[in-house]
Amino acid sequence: MNKNSEALGKENIGKLLKKLSIPATMGMFVNALYNLVDTIFLGRFVGVDAIGALAIAFPIQMIVLAFGIMVGIGTASAASRALGAKKVEKADHIVGNAFLSIIIIGILLVTVGRYFLNPILQLFGATENLLPLAYDYMNIILLGSIFLTIQVVSNNVIRSEGNAKVAMISMMIGTGFNIFMDPIFIELLGFGIKGAALATIIGQTLGFIYVMNYFYxxxxxxxxxxxHLKPNFEYIKEIFSVGFPTFMRNVAGSFLAIVANNSLGYYGGDIAISVYGVIQRVLRFAIMPMFGIVQGFQPIASYNYGAENFNRVKDVIKVSLKWLIIYATISIFFVQLFPEQIIRLFNKDPELLSLGKPALRIVTIMMPLIGIQVLAGSMYQALGKPKPALIVSMSRQTLFLIPLILMLPSIFNMGLMGVYWAFPIADVLAIILSGYMIRRQIKKLDERITNNKIAGS
Incomplete structure (x- = not known):
């Protein structure tokens, strides 16, 4: 076991979380920046409809990404707990089975996704005007999905051994190439939305090559x-069960997009879908660094839970929550203060600005406390508890947000703005549930600490 893994059980929590979270946060920040810049270039060079096409394509990309995240988070949790328990051979076998699983999944995603692409896009709310652009984009994006999913799994595995800088570099390589080549492919070479997709999959391939070189x-x-590649269904089951809540959260987010895009199209037309596309990108840019913090949190919590160092688990929960709330509060300040300036980055269309300014403020109003939701699901996954993780992960989209999107515009006669108001109301309800779940888990950790003291006396 290397010194990075040993540090997970010994080093000061604040210092350790900083060491693991900053590279992960930088990687997530750069990745979110790519999504933002991608949309800005398309909005300026292709037009508002291109933003709408990305809003249709985005949830499909999230489903593809969800498979990689599911296997990656499940593997990171299971392998970290195995390392914490000093079971190195088991950890290697878990990682080997993860790679086998994601290669098979990646091949299936490319094959099935491209064959059924048209009806899938229509299901996700593509109008007659947006469908051709969304098709041109996703038809290329799907080709790179196998490299993306393997890279996502690899980065989670690398973080689980306490080497977050390598994962950060892999993300920065792909994203840096993407940002640099976007204007060349989109505008200079005249590829339009296809150029954005080409830049994306080439960047993903470069990131994939980097992480494979690290392992070899x-x-x-x-x-x-x-x-280690020989299938062990006990390990595969553990990987999938722990990662499944995150997968379902992403799938629920994609199902949410079906409801939201169709509702927005019905009440506000293509421009409302384009506004939602801008909001998605801004939110992703603001929130993704928070996932960097929880990615730093995860290996610390998993390792120490496996080693039965429950005081350290409790400490890292509290410190992570504090960091998340501070970061989110700073982020919301800028979004609430400068909504018009932010939207102008994408396009100066008067309709986009008129609708986008109030919508962006409404959707992001509860962001200071959103870290409670983010941490709760990740906490249970880190501890290998898939059922409560699933409840927390599914609560916002499935239990609260989707019903509110359906009810507020029609039953409460709020029309288009009812779709946007559904987001902060759902956040309030999900924050209450998540806060309760975190508090309950801390009490259980206190009980384990007390029991260990009694057993040791």
């Missing part, structure tokens, strides 16, 4: 041999 260089704590 022998620098990783995990030594993946051919024997």
């Amino acid at each position: 260089s022998g620098k990783s704590n995990y030594k993946i041999m051919p024997r």
